[in-house]
Amino acid sequence: MSDKKLDLGSWVNDGVQHLLDNYSDGFDSIGGLVSSFSEGIEAILMLPPAWLLIAIFVGLGLWRIGARFAAFTAVSFILIVLTGFWEQTVVTLGLTFSATLISLLLGIPLGIWAAKSERVATTIRPILDFMQTMPAFVYLIPAAMLFGLGRVPGIIATVIFAMPPAVRLTNLGIRQVNKEIIEAGQSFGCSKTQLLVKVQLPSAMPSIMAGVNQTIMMALSMVIIASMVGAGGLGNDVLASIQRLDIGLGFESGMAVVLLAIILDRITESFGTKQSEKRGTLISWVSAKLQRQ
């Protein structure tokens, strides 16, 4: 490759090497934090027996969507248990939740900041584009170099890939709040914090929830890919089926991913769109709590 006029790649290599040489302690501590966080979440998911976890999902489906979807959820999970993929599914679920929570923890405040400041918004827009469009596999290389193999680089790569929708849709949601609603908040004497907590965030909630839904879906797709760096879960089976050209294994593990995706998608989606239709929802309860403070 010596005929290249501009060797951008070697600069990146040098850059990552530089990070590794000088800041490995920092990365180690971040890695440790992420690792214990995701292990904690996985432990919680592993704690109840399979039937209880399934019952919780079926219950959520029944509450949020309806009996037909609850039945679908039950059948899907029983299918996963019968094909022997339950344990991997729970690991994948744990990875997805960990990555999603970290993405939201970083993404929603960033989205709020972007909504408040034009400068922040214009600065992060190209960064978000980069994060979303760079082929997902590419993140795995520096992630593995900086954090070693295993679940940590998988989660970090997933967070990078899955965070943009949370940022974007939080920003968009807050910016789209009706101007007169903002004025109503101000005219009744809201301070800036009150305006954010009592007016802008509750009004932007459907959009923010759409962002949460997107983040979960992207996180799920990425944790499968992250099996390449040893993140574990259903991705391992998918990867194994490719390596062995085992179409049967590929179908079984792939189906488990698809069913999990459908269930997560529908349930999280229901929190965004049905927020104002159903009373006593989790979101309105949370926003009521926020407003009460």
Place this chain on the structure above:
Amino acid sequence: MKAGKIVVENLYKVFGNKPQEAIAKSKQGWSKEKVLAETGAVIGVSDVSFSVEEGEIFVLMGLSGSGKSTLIRLINRLIEPSGGDVFIDGHNVAKMSNAELISLRRRDMSMVFQSFALMPSRTVLDNAAFGLEVAGIGRKEREKRAMEVLKEVGLETFAQMHPHELSGGMQQRVGLARALAVDPSMMIMDEAFSALDPLKRREMQDLLLELQKVHRRTIIFVSHDIEEAMRIGNRIAIMEGGKLVQVGTPQELVDNPANDYVRNFFDTVDTNRYLTAGQLMANSVPIFVHNGVAPDAQVVSQKLQELDKHYAFIVDENNRFYGSISLEKIALLVEGGQSCKLDQSVVKQITPVPEDMPLDKVIARLVDNEGPIPVVGGNGQYSGAISKGRLLTRMQGE
């Protein structure tokens, strides 16, 4: 201290860069268009001054783009003024610190919006309690107060619903309840009823007038509907191109429009509907005084014949209406040349109408009455008479 609840003095709002330069040019007499062309600044509100009295409904009218929505937002400073002053109870809103401004908004003013601007995720009750919540009132107390105002606007049974479950008219009742809940001494209503259909609009106007009877608040009401302005406004201010063209009572504007722009507003309106007894009356009926001694029938009869009139009114020495008598009646009384005093036993008793009685009620009284009816002023003193002929002449436009 300035006189008046709200006093606006030389208020300017310039959108764009160099607002001070634009104001200076405008003061030199440059037109809005010239200022825009030369400096690139748009003058939204230009040198507006007026004063709103305590308890008054002051209607701001103008075509869209005339700056009325901007003007009211300068009053509660949702928009920063570029120049001039706004005094509320003598305190200059334009110069307040942020903390003072927030405290004023929480305590003493509220706003009702054209699009209702309710919070979609809150129940009707929580929406109504919003202002109190922002002001830090505890849940129990604010919900109690919110429930009271929901009752006032007739929505107490809808308290647990969400705004999108209500019709437009009901949503605006919530908007009104939210504004009333903080018990402000002044309210700003921005085209508050414009989004409603005509029937609902009328209903809301009636509700507002009812509420004003119970508790008089100072209201600045923006509207582009002249019928609405004439119905609810104690005074109307007309805006054109960011300037105030004319301020006055509905009748003053009808009688003496400052220019064609103002006149055009009233073209579509049957302004006669807004005539009152005070404007209809004239001195067309001869007056005789009963100063302890009743006037003599012969004298009155002679005078009436001289003036070619058919009726006479009699007032007492304090200028209070005493009674009415017709020429025919006198003719019967003095038949055969006998003398007669026009006292309580012979004159016709008529209840006088007050000067502010609207036209439709005056007509009803005239229909019930054979002759002209007397009009009395606020102090109870006789001030004029309305006859059927007089009414028709006045309605035709003299």
